[in-house]
Amino acid sequence: MNVILFHLMGYADLDFEATKQYETVWVNLPNSFYDPVKGHKLYNRYLDELEYAEELGFDGVAVNEHHQTAYGLMPSPIVMASALARRTKRVKIAILGSALPLREHPMTVAEEHAMVDVISGGRLISGFVRGIGAEYHTFGINPTISHDRFHEAHDLIVQAWTKPGPFSFSGRHYNVDYVNLWPRPYQTPHPPIWVPSQGSKETIDWASHPDRRYTYLQTFSPAKTVEKYLQSYRDTAADYGYEAADSQLGWAVPIYVSDTDRQAIREAKHHFELFRNRLLKMPFEMLLPPGYTSRDSLKRVMAAKAMLSQDLTIETAIEMGMIICGSPESVRQRLEEYWKSMRFDNLLTMLHFGSLPEDLTRRNMKLFAENVLPALQSMKAGSGATAT
Template sequence: MPYAHLPDDHEKYDSLWVDFPNSMYDPKKGHALYRRYLSELALADRLGFDGLMINEHHSTVYSMMPAPNLIAGALIPQTTAAKLCVMGTLLNFSYPNRVAEEYAMLDVMSGGRLEVAFPLGTGMEYYSNATQINPATARERFEDAFQVVLKAWQEDGPIEHDGPFYSYRMLNPWPRPYQKPHPKVWFVGTGSPETIELATRYETGYASVFVPKEQQDRAYRSFRKAAADKGQTVTPDRLMFSIFCYVGETDEEAEREGKEHVLWYFNNALRTSNHYRMPPGYVSPAALRALLEAGPGWTTGDQRTTMSWEGIQSWRATLGSPETVANQIGRWLDETGAGRVLCHLHLGDMPHWKTVKNLTLFAEEVIPRLRGRVALAPSTAGASA
């Protein structure tokens, strides 16, 4: 849900996150955008998409969803079949008992359609939220909060929790989740060993959704190795990757209509600085080593460097006819062994008519070509790489 109405001189700002002046925001335009974006998500449900992904970011034109649970609550009565995956709420900036309660509410309200992806939060969130949250202890705090959520969902209360950051004498949330033992859980990462260790220790899904292809492939190999070391079998439904996609009637039409919006997305909506992306202590030595080994890219490069279309090809981006797009996604499914594809089908400043066209062609022409492509069997792709 980006705020795409940027001033003509927005390029003079080093970052459109954290310190981009909120005086640039027009609530009347924001109101129209919320109505539009909610209608597009409801359309995706009617078109037969398996799920709708919503997320949380703060102080940025990239997203008008600082509170994704509110968006999920608004979508529940407008949808009937699609799963609702909330890729938030940022546990480090919330009371975990309240997060557990709100997610349980959404799961009950939706009749069991909720999935939850827990991110550590971008470095930018640590500037945009309470400054007493120390990035150096963020992971320890995150795990303590996650344990509170699991207890609240699974154990009969009232119970106690005494952790390094959170203590409860009476943990007794109402309501409890509709799904038993709880909604499907994902951890979101960019390949850091610590996140992979958490995901395998708690046997959750692992979503590597916003990194270049090579870095993503390394993360999946590390995940499979860590899981195998614990005696686990990795099935495709434990892995998720993201794509940036526009479908046209022909390859030429798709490139003509979609390319500019993918470029806008990478060069404007994502523009920030290394200072904000990596506050001191946010990245562990092991994770920093992995980022440096990955080479130049969005996770290590200077965000003032303009991303070319050739550079975007290091990501999973595709423009083309339904056949071209389906074949490309099929190859990525084979390469990754993943069973979940997070499709960015509205990109940056893409107008409503193009978003509707993209959603419709993808649902009617691409999805049928991919249904059944992934069997939920043990995943071995890249296991020996």
């Protein structure tokens, strides 16, 4: 199994008491609550933690993209990936992902990802996403054209990475007379493409298509939901006529390790519940604006996200498999059980969440790396097709 440290870079210094009057920390929380001096310290702390992951033996590090929110301070994950490309030597660097429909032009994404891939010597994993519904409010982009813009942007980027230039590209949203990428990616034919998702049927159908076979990542969800969507990917691949490999599947989940189960819950409780019940929460109309997804996928995602309107304790979240929390032995056993039932080959560990302070984050990382990581890395992927 490949084990990656996934960092959201949340604004851990938010005055949660002072912002109680606001329904959500997304889109319209006044930016007067952001302190750039504290932000400076947080950015450098978080980059240090990602670099520490290489020292501890993780297979990769991952960053992502969100806008106008205290949930994550990375409107440009490419900036973070660029910093990591110079400061790390071995780990894969995953951008999970760049929100293609929100970008003015996909050629910029193609160029910047290629630069990171070349600087890192071929260690980039390129994640492509549509961006969550809240971000369409942020940019004033019509969500009904989201899928079209995403697919066309993807096609242009992959062609720019793989076809000799110059050539022309003509589409509905993007028209380029001279596609002639400088630099070209280090990896041939291009960096691996991963697709994080909330469980959209259209995303699963598209990612698993034989022309792509991209790695599908189920984002923060209850374990039963994760298992259902990973199986949906396998079933869709079978309908296409091939067997999906474990390497085409992944799961992102918060994890906290301490000396005992009781101590782990006590240390993580406040910080996880702030993450789950405050930073993550948003109105449904913001998460899923009209036209953002099909009616069928809307029903699926709304059913899976129904608990978003309710606060959860860490104890309930542990039972649901929304966080793995406990002693090293408990965490290792729980992850092994989930792996046996789900058969994913990519685990994205969220070892920082909410307001978890630096000392607890580093201790969590160290305990996980010393007592859990080796067992996970020794698990072997199952048979099946090789993902591109």
